[in-house]
Amino acid sequence: MAAVALVPLLTTPAQAAVANVTVDFGAVVRPVPRDAFSADITGYGSGSYITNDPQHRAMLAGRYGSLRMELKYTTPGDPTSAIIAGGSGAETKVAGDAWITAIKDLGAEPVLIVPDDATDAANLVRHFNLGGNRIGRWIIGNEPDTKPNGTAAVFGARFNAVYDAMKAVDPSISVGGPAVSHPNMTYIREFLTVSGTRADFVDFHKYGAGEKPVCDTTLLAETAQWSTDVAAVRDIITSVVPARANQIGIQIGETNSDWGIHPNPAGCGNIGTEPVQYRNAAIWWSASVFGRLAEAGARGYAYGDKNGALGLLYDQPNASGAGRNERMPVYQGIGFFTGQEGTALAHFGSSLVRSSTTLxxxxxxxxxNPKVIVVVNKGMTPYNAVIGVGSGLTQAAVHQKDGNTVSYAKPANLGTVAVSAGQVTVGLPGPSVTQLVLS
Structure with a gap:
């Protein structure tokens, strides 16, 4: 979507106005661990990976709390065979240890997907955790609901056997599943009925669209589902395994605006003709989704670092003018929480605080810790946001991305605006994402 900017970008109120956005930095809602903002390493990239490309590494370094990847033995059942990327068509010439070391070098926790085979999974734990390249968080299987004999009951039984074999090697690891392809609540409930005494976290995947394209207005309106789906899973956990409910985490192991690649649907009034993953609309979408996941207390994993349209970074030069390793829209949206390479954007703080708006x-x-505000305007209406921030603050550093520039253009640094009478005023083009860092 293009932005409509009918208001001044930055003003300082001469007198206190009625706040239409309120933030109470003293009212902590929940912790926000760095792994609330996470991503997937795909093993795709046409020769350009986190293991060998300095620019690729620079774009991701220090931004994401954890990075998830699938690894497997070249020969199933043979622990002497090479460990390689598990994705279909992924690079197989890079050793498994090289991937894990590269993830750690980026300042992230590695999260490893293993086959739902007890022997291979236990041997992978043995290789890494007894071999000096420890991994603390593991996922058994990937989208079992899409595979033969993948019912929740059957998979749950396999999960239990694999879990027990892995924990026998290293009891301190955290192991979760079922990593279903979409938020299938019936499947998750049945899985927990079988495996709820074991699973350390529940994983499911969720995309904005897939089988068919949707209009941007619908895509953006439906980001609320990321909040309600996490709440629904938490209710299921509490219902099925109440004694362990506080011990079981929730993560969305894959998310992006669309798992398919669709041309712009007719009759929507969308701005631009490319698939949504390449357009500015995916910036507003991803900022909303990851804000909601932080608010809900769940981890979110953007899929993935590189995989054509489904990437944080371009894996090939694009006709739009973007070069390899340039930022894609999903990188931009999450970047208002993680910071972005080549910008002064801050990382979101360690505690979520109470906020509200009437806009x-x-x-x-x-x-x-630090005091950061992210404002997502998903509509076409521009606003002057009068933000009540309380006493003791004097200024806000402001960055903003609107629809008037190409999707891969860096957010604009709007400079510093004064806080006056406990308020700061900033223009919100429609649509846009804005970050303010208060001091």
Whole structure:
């Protein structure tokens, strides 16, 4: 979507106005661990990977709390065979240890997907955790609901056997599943009925669209589902395994605006003709989704670092003018929480604090330690946001991305605006994402 900017970008109120956005930095809602903002390493990239490309590494370094990847033995059942990337068509010439070391070098926790085979999974734990390249978090299987004999009951039984074999090697690891292809609540409930005494976290995948394209207005309106789906899974956990409910985490192991690649649907009024993953709309979408996941207390994993349209980074030069390793829209949206290479954007703080707004189609997420506010205007209406931030603050550093520049253009640094009478005012083009760092 293009942005409509009918208001001044930055102003300082001469007198206190009625706030239409309110942030209480003293009212902590929940912790926000760095792994709330995570991503998937795919093993794709046409020769350019985190293991060998300095620019690729620079774009990701220090931004994501954890990075998830699938590894497997070249020969199933043979622990002497090479460990390689597990994705279909992924690079197989890079050793498994090289991937894990590269993830750690990026400042992230490695999260490993293993086959739902007890022998191979236990041997992978043995290789890494007894061999000096420890991994603490593991996922058994990937989208079992799409595979033969993948019912929740059958998979749950396999999960239990694999879990027990892995924990026999290293009891301190965290192991989860079922990593279903979509938020199938019936499947998740049945899985927990079988495996709820074991699973350390519940994993499911969720995309904005897939089998068919949707209009941007629908895509953006439906980001609320990321909140309600996490809440629904938490209710299921509490219902099925109440004694362990506080011990079982929730993560969305794959997410992006669309798992398919669709041309712009007719009759939507979308801005641009490329698939949504390449357009500015995916920036507003991903900022909303990851803000909601932080608010809900879940981990989110953007799929993936590189995989054509489904990437944080371009894996090939694009007709739009973007070069290899340039930022894609999903990188931009999450980047308002993680920071972005080549910008002064801050990382979201360690505690979510209470925030609210009366503005339509606007979402606000705020943190303490440091004091960061992210404002997502998903609609076409521009606003002057009068943000009440309380006492003791004097200025806000502001960055903003709107629809008036190409999707891979860096967010604009709007400079510093004064806080006056406990308020700061900033223009919100429609649509846009804005970050303020208060001091």
């Amino acid at each position: 339509g189609n606007v979402e606000v997420y705020a943190s303490a």
